[in-house]
Amino acid sequence: MPVSANMGKFIVIEGLDGAGKSTQTEILTEKLLSRGVKVINHAEPTESEFGKMCREVLSGRKKITKSQLALLFTADRIEHNVSATDGINMHLQSGDTVICDRYYYSTLAYQGVDVGIDWLKSLNLGCEDIRKPDLCIFLDLTPEKSMERIKANRNADEIEIYENLEYLKSIRKRFYNVINSLKDSENICVINADGTVDEVASRIEKAVNAIY
Ligand code: TYD
Numbered sequence: 348m349p350v351s352a353n354m355g356k357f358i359v360i361e362g363l364d365g366a367g368k369s370t371q372t373e374i375l376t377e378k379l380l381s382r383g384v385k386v387i388n389h390a391e392p393t394e395s396e397f398g399k400m401c402r403e404v405l406s407g408r409k410k411i412t413k414s415q416l417a418l419l420f421t422a423d424r425i426e427h428n429v430s431a432t433d434g435i436n437m438h439l440q441s442g443d444t445v446i447c448d449r450y451y452y453s454t455l456a457y458q459g460v461d462v463g464i465d466w467l468k469s470l471n472l473g474c475e476d477i478r479k480p481d482l483c484i485f486l487d488l489t490p491e492k493s494m495e496r497i498k499a500n501r502n503a504d505e506i507e508i509y510e511n512l513e514y515l516k517s518i519r520k521r522f523y524n525v526i527n528s529l530k531d532s533e534n535i536c537v538i539n540a541d542g543t544v545d546e547v548a549s550r551i552e553k554a555v556n557a558i559y
Contacts, residue, residue, distance in 0.1 A: 355385075355439040356558055357478060359450040362486030363519055364510050365496035366540045367547060368448050371486065374548045375555060379444060384559075387438045389427065390448035397423035413461035417470070420454045425476045435478060452483060452529075456521040464524075479533060482558050484551055485526060486540035490515035534558070 358375075360368045376386045392398035401419050403409035411419070427447075428435045438445050451471040459467055471477055488496075494512050526535050536554040540547050 353442050355441065355443040355445060356481045357435060357439055358444065358446045358555065358558075359452070359480040359483040360446065360448050360486065361450065361452045361483060361522070362540060363488060363490065363493040363515050363522070365493035365500070366486040366488045367496070367544070368486060370544060371540075371547060371551055372446055372448055374544070375551055376446060378548075378552060379555075385443040387443050387445045388448075389433075389435070389445055391427060391450060391453070392420065392423050393427050395423055395426045395430070397426055413458065417454060417458040417462050417467055420458065421451075421467075421470050421474070421477075424451060424454070424471070425474065428476050428478055439478075447480075450480060450483070451477065452485070452522065452525055452535075455525040456518050459521050459525070460517060481534060482554065483533060483535045484554055485522060485535060485537045486547070487519075487537050488540040490519055492541060 360372055360375075362368050372388060376388060379386050392401035397419050400409065401416065401423060404411055404416050404419070426434075431437065435445050435447070454471060455464060455467050472479075490512055493515050494510075497510050526537060529535060538547065538550045538554065542550075
């Protein structure tokens with residue numbers, strides 16, 4: 348039997364802040380677990396040293412250049428793939444499914460505003476240590492709804508530098524551009540995240556069923 352037959356699946360959940368990634372990831376995880384699929388939940392930025400620095404910058408506590416931030420996210424992603432203790436590769440090779448909240452699509456959309464998209468693409472898609480997911484689900488929500496949900500769920504001092512309406516509008520456009528440019532070479536599924544939790548969950552389940 349080829350080795351790949353035993354490999355777990357790598358699923359990425361993307362979307363604007365507030366699109367429901369965490370809730371939907373939890374539901375999807377439960378559904379897969381109930382089918383006997385072992386699931387590992389990860390998120391980027393990770394808890395690596397690189398990931399921690401990304402968070403310091405996002406919160407405004409630390410200042411670095413935009414290109415440095417793009418490199419930090421990418422370095423964090425490489426560590427995330429190759430880590431011998433909790434890496435994506437390791438888990439997939441054990442046959443487990445990894446669901447990751449955000450991946451290189453976020454770098455292309457968020458950092459692509461500030462630094463060259465071609466540079467970011469070659470850094471991420473051209474890197475042999477950065478794996479292409481089996482499925483990327485993009486939870487799509489209007490920036491207005493996204494902002495409403497962010498405000499309802501957080502204190503004002505917890506809202507990060509990327510969370511304002513104009514910014515979300517431009518990020519959504521960026522995500523669309525990124526998805527359009529990758530849709531022929533990757534398995535990306537855009538899912539309408541404006542619905543009840545159950546409605547969105549069953550849209551996601553349909554997309555996920557197609558890769559098992
Ligand atoms: P966080 O609050 O950790 O999680 P989330 O909003 O996904 O629930 O925020 C992560 C932030 O990091 C989010 O605003 C998007 C940003 N980000 C980038 O700018 N580039 C990246 O490559 C990644 C992975 C995230």
